Amino acid sequence: MMKNENKIKLFLVDDDALFLKSLEIEFLQHADFDVETYISGELCIEHLSHNPDVIILDYHLDGINKNAMNGLETLVEIKAINSKIPVIMLSSQDKIDVAVNCMHHNAFDYVVKSETAFMRLQNIIDTIFHFQKMEKELNWYMDRM
Template identity: 70%
Template sequence: MQDSKKIKLFLVDDDALFLKSLEIQFHNAADFEIETFSTGELCIANLHKNPDIIILDYHLDGIDKNAMNGLKTLDKIKIANIETPVIILSSQDKIEVAVSCMHHKAFDYVIKSETAFVRLQKIISAILKYQKIEKELNWYMDRM
């Protein structure tokens, strides 16, 4: 992620320890601009900061049982900006949950495990490559 512009990454998880661990791993891996949120509501309230990528927990009700869950948060993110890639992160190891997230326009679904961070890095790298190719293609098409 060697771009001159820092990648703005939102991390949203109600598990404070996991959230801090993820934040540290991303800081150590690359030069990200990272903001963390413990609820979907806080994430939504900060969408005006235009994150490049959002990593979003599926449940989000560990602190407040009435908090907006990950799917509702995802829906609101997509209403605000359909183009923002959102990766759902969950301890749910059920195909139905992953499929549901994809129907809600998640870019990808990652199960919380010891390999989750590596998988997230690969997905973010793929997102950035895709965005670069799309930008180059649009530049080329504008000149035709």
């Protein structure tokens, strides 16, 4: 099966099934996304071979199962496997130290769960692809110098 080049493959990772579903529906209404959802960091990492373009990762993944990997541990693991995948962290808490900690571990950005979260996520994803496109063009140009 050929990958549809125009679709952005998105991993959504959250142990809040209701939030996960509503986020998935939001993204699927915008046809340029191919969405895979996971309720744990472990499952996300197990499926990294599916080569997501972007991962949206909940900070509190151990809310239901205390022994589950939390978002930060999952982020570290993802980056160890493939440092190039942009990871956007999601949290229900607007805490600066949490945001700083995520950025310190190479998260691309940090979004607080709210009514505007989906719009923010979309804007960040646009930014990621804008940067990647610029980077490609720059590399293409540099190769020819």
